[in-house]
Amino acid sequence: MATQERSSATQARILDAARALFLERNFADVTMEQVAATAQATKGAVYHHFASKEELYLAMLHADLEDKRELFQRAVDMPGNCRERLRRLTSDYFHLPRGHREIISLVRRDVNVFEGDARTSLIRAYQSALPEQVEKILCDGVEAKQIEAADPRLLSWSFVALVEVSLSPHAGRVFPGGEAKLDHILNLFFDGASTAVVPN
Amino acid sequence: MATQERSSATQARILDAARALFLERNFADVTMEQVAATAQATKGAVYHHFASKEELYLAMLHADLEDKRELFQRAVDMPGNCRERLRRLTSDYFHLPRGHREIISLVRRDVNVFEGDARTSLIRAYQSALPEQVEKILCDGVEAKQIEAADPRLLSWSFVALVEVSLSPHAGRVFPGGEAKLDHILNLFFDGASTAVVPN
DNA sequence: GCAAATACCGACCAGTCGGTATGTTTCCCC
DNA sequence: GGGGAAACATACCGACTGGTCGGTATTTGC
Numbered sequence: 001m002a003t004q005e006r007s008s009a010t011q012a013r014i015l016d017a018a019r020a021l022f023l024e025r026n027f028a029d030v031t032m033e034q035v036a037a038t039a040q041a042t043k044g045a046v047y048h049h050f051a052s053k054e055e056l057y058l059a060m061l062h063a064d065l066e067d068k069r070e071l072f073q074r075a076v077d078m079p080g081n082c083r084e085r086l087r088r089l090t091s092d093y094f095h096l097p098r099g100h101r102e103i104i105s106l107v108r109r110d111v112n113v114f115e116g117d118a119r120t121s122l123i124r125a126y127q128s129a130l131p132e133q134v135e136k137i138l139c140d141g142v143e144a145k146q147i148e149a150a151d152p153r154l155l156s157w158s159f160v161a162l163v164e165v166s167l168s169p170h171a172g173r174v175f176p177g178g179e180a181k182l183d184h185i186l187n188l189f190f191d192g193a194s195t196a197v198v199p200n
Numbered sequence: 201m202a203t204q205e206r207s208s209a210t211q212a213r214i215l216d217a218a219r220a221l222f223l224e225r226n227f228a229d230v231t232m233e234q235v236a237a238t239a240q241a242t243k244g245a246v247y248h249h250f251a252s253k254e255e256l257y258l259a260m261l262h263a264d265l266e267d268k269r270e271l272f273q274r275a276v277d278m279p280g281n282c283r284e285r286l287r288r289l290t291s292d293y294f295h296l297p298r299g300h301r302e303i304i305s306l307v308r309r310d311v312n313v314f315e316g317d318a319r320t321s322l323i324r325a326y327q328s329a330l331p332e333q334v335e336k337i338l339c340d341g342v343e344a345k346q347i348e349a350a351d352p353r354l355l356s357w358s359f360v361a362l363v364e365v366s367l368s369p370h371a372g373r374v375f376p377g378g379e380a381k382l383d384h385i386l387n388l389f390f391d392g393a394s395t396a397v398v399p400n
Numbered sequence: 401g402c403a404a405a406t407a408c409c410g411a412c413c414a415g416t417c418g419g420t421a422t423g424t425t426t427c428c429c430c
Numbered sequence: 431g432g433g434g435a436a437a438c439a440t441a442c443c444g445a446c447t448g449g450t451c452g453g454t455a456t457t458t459g460c
Contacts, residue, residue, distance in 0.1 A: 002426095002427070002428095003426070003427050003428075003436070003437070004436095006426095006427095006437080006438095007436080007437065007438095010437085010438085024312065025312065025313075026226060026227070026228060026310065026312065026313055027226070028226055028227075028228030028229060029228060029313060031416085031417060031418085032417075032418065032419085033417080033418095041438080041439095042438070042439050042440075043418090043419085043439090043440090044420095044437090044438060044439050044440070045437075045438050045439075047418090047419070047420080048436090048437065048438065049437095052418080052419080053417095053418065053419090083394075109309055109310075110226065110309075112224065112225065112226065113225075113226055113229060138393075145395055146394065146395060147393050147394060147395060148393060148394070148395050150384070150388075150393070151374045153370060154365065154366075154370065154371055154374055154384075155388075155393055157365045157368065157370075158361075158362055158365050158388060158393075161358075161361040161362060161364065161365050162358055162361060162362075164361065165354065165357045165358050165361050166354075168357065170353060170354065171354055174351045174354055184350065184354075187392075188355075188358060188392070189392060189393055190392045190393055190394040191391070191392040191394055192387075192388070192389060192390045192391040192392030193338075193347050193348060193350070193355055193389055193390055194283075194346065194347060194348070194390040194391055195345060195346060195347060195348050202456095202457075202458095203405095203406065203407070203456070203457050203458075204406095204457095206407075206456095207406080207407060207408095210407085210408085231446085231447060231448085232447075232448065232449085233447080233448095241408080241409095242408070242409050242410065243409085243410075243448090243449085244407090244408055244409045244410065244450095244451095245407075245408050245409075247448090247449070247450085248406090248407065248408060248409095249407095252448080252449080253447095253448065253449090
């Protein structure tokens with residue numbers, strides 16, 4: 001039993017190292033030796049647990065995306081109107097530790113290095129982890145006439161994009177507290193930047 | 201004189217090839233031989249014009265960003281209110297040929313592979329080509345009370361992000377004509393997604 | 401028309417890195 | 431308590447690629 005614990009511990013260390021490294025460098029610029037070193041293991045150990053660099057990367061991403069999907073699911077299943085649920089989802093997201101928060105933009109960053117099944121399944125995992133959950137909330141909002149009828153998928157991507165903008169250091173400086181940042185995003189998304197009360 | 205023409209012609213071909221290749225693959229996944237082949241030249245020719253792979257990449261990006269800066273400048277200098285000028289800027293952008301349109305997201309994609317001066321000057325070029333121009337328009341809007349007082353830089357990034365979302369194939373399907381897409385972005389940014397006429 | 405310069409070619413080098421083959425240690429099970 | 435398998439460690443391979451360098455062809459200035 002001790003050997004199995006030890007094994008899954010190293011596996012977790014390798015995944016952690018991979019997450020940290022792939023977050024700050026490109027897929028191509030991270031070497032398997034760096035991963036091994038950061039995980040306090042050797043290349044042999046890494047290749048014992050993951051068949052290839054690509055598999056390691058994808059395993060890390062899929063694990064992380066699945067975590068997020070479950071987290072956001074809770075906001076989707078929450079009672080309340082569209083805006084409240086979106087606020088909850090975004091708040092949950094902001095309260096993630098830094099290393100886990102930015103993995104999502106990473107999918108967009110180097111999804112292009114893969115092709116075929118790996119690529120499609122990665123995109124699918126990302127879609128179902130984030131945009132589709134937002135989309136569900138938005139669809140309810142459109143149905144309840146809280147939101148203007150528009151393509152929900154496009155709206156959800158737009159919302160995600162606005163959240164991503166708020167990850168920048170500059171946004172952190174403008175809104176030191178998390179609450180104000182949250183309000184800003186929701187206000188911008190729901191009510192727009194204009195002061196005009198009646199849209200043209 | 202003919203030799204100089206010939207020279208700058210190959211240089212242009214190399215830059216074109218670089219743009220096309222770097223657009224669909226990572227920096228690391230593009231080889232100098234591929235660039236040479238696509239440009240119908242040899243590696244020797246490429247290295248004759250550009251000292252290194254990094255220099256080629258940066259030269260290509262800077263040239264392209266400078267073009268865009270000049271293009272967007274025209275919208276900034278235009279008379280009219282904030283919304284009209286933003287519309288013009290975005291419209292100009294949409295009317296660019298496809299290969300030139302998406303270069304901008306490319307900066308965000310692999311700015312991380314560089315460090316030091318190269319990195320900072322690239323970010324600066326990007327900033328002054330796009331977000332800062334949007335920012336100027338927004339600042340005027342805030343001053344004229346057409347836009348709610350908020351951090352203009354953050355607002356400009358948000359706007360750029362919304363435009364980027366509309367580059368997706370799905371957005372192209374939802375809005376086959378350019379005009380409708382333009383309206384959608386502007387409506388979303390200025391008036392938000394909500395149906396509520398009076399913001400909370 | 402010739403010599404120097406410029407543009408260009410392509411074989412080659414050196415370093416890197418993903419992946420493998422082969423030990424070696426540790427633990428589990430009978 | 432021993433044999434076997436799983437978890438590592440280490441040495442190494444081979445392919446790839448950025449960059450170099452000696453050489454060639456074409457201009458251009460004189």
